[in-house]
Amino acid sequence: MTTGRNVKTRLKTAKGRTVSSQRWLERQLNDPYVHEAKRQGWRARSVFKLKELDERFGLLKRGARVLDLGAAPGSWSQYAVKRGCRVVAVDLQPVTPVPGALIIEGDFLDSAVQERLRELLNGPADVLLSDMAAAATGQRAVDRLRAEALGETVLDFACEVLTAGGSCVVKLVKGAEAALMPKALELFQTAKVVRPKATRADSSEVFLVARGRKGAPPASGAGEGS
Secondary structure, three states: OOOOOOOOOOOOOOOOOOHHHHHHHHHHHOOHHHHHHHHHOOOOOOHHHHHHHHHHHOOOOOOOEEEEEOOOOOHHHHHHHHOOOEEEEEEOOOOOOOOOEEEEEOOOOOHHHHHHHHHHHOOOEEEEEEOOOOOOOOOHHHHHHHHHHHHHHHHHHHHHHEEEEEEEEEEEEOOOHHHHHHHHHHHEEEEEEEOOOOOOOOOOEEEEEEEEEOOOOOOOOOOOOO
């Protein structure tokens, strides 16, 4: 991706600004994906991760029902709507409305929220996208276990709501994929772990891309790259 920005910006330390916030601001100012997202009208640089996965695996088709978990600030929902999909999304935080998407505020782990998502889908989903992340502790082993638990919950929900042949994208921390790959291959025809180019160099995140949901959702009945 070419942005024409070759000069690194450094900020003068501002009174009251912490070192971590200073680093975050400098990183934002010097991140080409941040500038490109802003130029194209996307809400966050993370849209380029989904775009790469979609172009590689052919995930989003016009008319598909898409469930977006952990949607804030809304760039993945924006992208899916632009691709012609019908989007239902949820996040713990308020999300500014995305035209063409139904977005609710709530905890995905709450069974009442999951039931509301099923109602809004009004039928089986074709694609489930999860950009959720468990709260980080800074302890690698603990964070991996938390990612595994959340990822397993997402796969269980995908098993309930996806149509036969459907796809699922789950964000994980590196190392968690080893525990989840057997379950993914039990539920889907194929599963791969991908680290998109837009992933920050200091990030441990990876994405599990599972395609070809086997069978059909028990309650709903019966929507390749390399």
